[in-house]
Amino acid sequence: MNSLYLDLMKKVVNNYIYLGTNSASCDKRYYSYPSWLIPRTCLPHTLCNDQQLSVLEKIMEYIHLEKIDGDFIEVGVWRGGASIFMKAFLKEYNSEKNYG
Template identity: 35%
Template sequence: MLSRGGELYLELMKRVLANVVYEDAPVGWYGDLDGYDTKARSQGLDLPTTAHTMVGLKRLANVQACVERVIRDKVPGDLIETGVWRGGVCILMRAVLEAYGVRDRRVWVADSFEGVPVVHSASHPLDRDMALHRINGVLKISQEEVRENFSRYGLLDGQVDFLAGWFNETLPGAPVDSLAVMRLDGDLYESTMDALTHLYPKLSVGGFVIIDDYNIEPCRQAVWDYRSRYGIEEPIEPVDTCGVHWRRTG
C-alpha cells in the first residue's frame, strides 16, 4: 500500500516530467498548436521544447499503473523502454520503484541516442515512406543528457542501466533475464519488430507490453505481424488516442 505522501510524489513526478507545471510551448513547427495547449499535453499530442517526455499525462498514468500492478501481483522481471527521448518515462518507472521501496528490479534505458535510423533501400517500405529521420535534430538526445535528467530527480543509481545503440545490435544480446513491463516507443516498423522479437520472449506471464505509437502505421503493422506470427490473442487495450497495451497471459 502506497502512503498518501507516495501518491503525491508520483503525481507530482508525472506533472513535472510532462511540464504541465510551467507549460512550455511545443516546438514551433510541430503541428498547428499556437503555444501551450492543456489537452494536447495531456494526450501527448505536442512536441515539448523542454519537458522530459512527450507522451503526455494519460500515457504516464498508464506506465505507473502497469508498474504498480506487476509489483502488487509479484510478476517477476525488470522494466524497459525502447526509445526514451529525454528519459521521462524511464525516470517515472524508477520513481515508482522508489516510492514502493522496490530494490530487486532494474530499469533498462534502451536507445540509440542518435535519433531514429536513417532509412535506405533495404528498409521496410513503411519506414521508408515515413522517413522519420528527417526530424532527428529534435529526436536525437544524448545519453549524457538523459543521465543528467535522471540525476535531476535524484534517481540515477545502480537500478538504472543503459543499452546504447541500434536495437538490432543491442537487444539480441542484452543482459536482461526477465521483464515485467516492456514499453516500446520506437515509432518505426523495424524498431518495433526488433523490440518485440528480442524482448517479448523474456516477458513474464502477467507482464505488460505498452506500445506508444500504435496510431502510427509502421508501428501498428509491426505489432499486428508479430502477434499474428506467434498467435498472440490477448486483447489490445487503448490508453489514449496513440498508445495501447496488453497483458501477457500465456
C-alpha cells in the same frame, strides 16, 4: 495506491510548470519539427501525457502487487521521462527491480 509523489513526478516529466497542462507533450501545435514552437528549456522530458503515465503506473503497480519477476526498460527513449517516472515508482514502492 494514490501517491502525491508520483502525481508530482508526472507533472515534472511533462514540464507542467512551463506548459501549464499535462497533455501538451503530445499536442502537435507545440511541436513542429524541425523548429520547436516552445523554448527548448521548456520541453518536457517525455512525450507521454498524464493519462499515458497513469497507465504505465497501473501496469507497474499490477506487476509489483503480483510479484512478477523481471526488470523494467524503456525502449525508444526521447528524453528519458518515462524512465525517470519508472525510477520514481520503484522508489515509492521500495522495489528492488532495475529500470532503464
